[in-house]
Amino acid sequence: MQAMQRFKSMYARVITAIKRTLNLGFVFELARTLAAIVIALSVAAIIILIVSDDPGFTLRVFLLNPLTQPDGFATIFSRAMPLIFTGLAASVVLRAKQFNLFAEGAFFIGGFAGAIVAIHVGLPGLLLPVVALLAGGLVAAIFGTVPAALKAKLDVNEFVVSLMMNFILLWIGVYFLSNVFNDERAGDITTPLFPEHARIPYISQDSFFTSGVFIAIAAVILVFIFFRFTRFGYNIKTTGDNLAFAKYSGINPAGPIFSSQVIGAFIAGVGGATEVLSHYRRFNWTSLPMYGFDGFMIAIIAKNNPLAVLFVALFFGYIRTGAVQMEIFTRMSSEIVTIIQAVIILLVAAQAFLMSLRKRLMMRRIKGLKHVEATVEV
């Protein structure tokens, strides 16, 4: 009986959650984001028109090849996978209004730690990749405590510290890679090959769709549940939304400020390990992969909503797949995507973009309501 009631209340909560997201604000935000995407793609198209010898063909390759190529969808998902992880990491951190860029370093060191565990820890079967992923997350989380604790305890600017941590971890990683874990026979700075059973398998032999994508989607669902249904998540949200209110309602902000940043580092670390064990045969990163900064942008476009992070990351995966196709088939540099991304992020983040339109819509609605009230009174 009690279980039934609990189920009912749960059901009601889910329904209200869905209703709440489908109000005018949500629809408007969606339209705004789509408008930003259209404008950004137009800017890219204009640049292609100017630079390319055969703009029609170039545009077609860029926009349609990812969808029409046999491996297109698999590649989109594969490219989106790391972005889903870093986007999620950034969204957790940003929920608590912490400007922590550590996802970058966390992704790097998580990938490195995952690789080392995969190579040097002898575990049987499926246990090995699972432990390697967790190790990646754990190592990243441990380093992530530095900016988190300094912010929570001493109010040191987490932004600068996390930026510095990224470079520190990069160089520590490169040191250990080239001096301790280097494969002498490879003739390059890299670890030995991962054992075959440590790698996260592709779904089928002839497709590039890695099953790491499912881990990323699972992470999306976990973060969604974390914020919707747990007290811990609620505290992080409240601290981010309104610090004064959080304090007033008995939340010690140091807790959420610390934990949000560490959780973010953990997610990014798992993401790094997943990326390395999915798409690489050995670890050879000697520079920051930049997925962390991308994740920050994705989280902002997605308004820190984990489900939206998934879709924005997929969109980024799509334009990047198209850009690489374009570089292969035409003489156009794939870096054009950075222009698209920058335009989208600036337009979406611009509070003023299309806001007057929204105001007008709202006013019309309010006027409509007043009209109804007036008739009722009569």
Add this chain to the structure above:
Amino acid sequence: MRALFETIVQMEFIMTAIELSVPLVLAALAALITNKAGILNIGIEGSMLMGALMGAVVGYQTGSVMLGLLAAIAIGAFLGLLMSVFVNKFKINHILVGIAFNLLAAGLAIFIIYVRTGTKGDHPSVSIPTWTVPYLSDLPIVGPLLFGQNLMVYLTVVAAVVIAVVLSRTKLGMHIKAVGENVEAAESVGINAFKIQSYALLIGGVLAGLGGAFMSMAYMSTFNTGMIAGRGFIGIAAESMGAGIVGNTVLASAVFGFVNTFAVTAQVTLRIPFELLNTLPYLVTILALVIYAMRKRRKQVKQP
């Protein structure tokens, strides 16, 4: 220890340290003036990259050092103004604008190089000359140190002095600080915050552009897409270490330049792995921030 000492006192080492400090000082000054106006400008990294690129491209195309430098200044100023518009008119968080600018600059630099040369690596450039005063530069030690540096070194010293004077002695400096302290309060006494922040970002952009131009036109005579290598970020770190005081900021940047040079030279003479030495500037920054925060906290405890 002896080897360490001998490395540091060598003339060559000091000259390199000064050279490597120049872009850091310029970046830190850029961070300082924008920070005073209330904007944490992490777009400095991107502005430096674009400055380096434009300096090299325009300088090489026209064969004129002067035009190259002007182009670097112009792109820096343009990006600064653009940032001000995005922050003030479109109401975008300034950190976000900075990140977007940096990512855009990194991509755009490769894009432009690829369009021009068909490769994604280097672009030729021109060299800003070294300024040697006849006779004086022949003096031992003091000669090359004071009278034999690259023109940009002198320019940087001038820039530091100008920024210090502007901030402490002029109306513009007062207004910048007022806006940085409290935008609403400043606007209530009739200061146009948009205008003031634009000036600050413009000056910061010029400094960052010059810092970038130094990398591609003086430190090296080619442009490389990875050549800024976080120097803008180190500049921001140096600024937070210097706690907003021009002298301290320059000093902090110089320390970073010194450590950077040490990291470059020590791996040869001392056999210390350069990777670990490379972490030093960042570690020092965190340490400095912690010390600064602890001192601030102690002060707060003392005055209840």
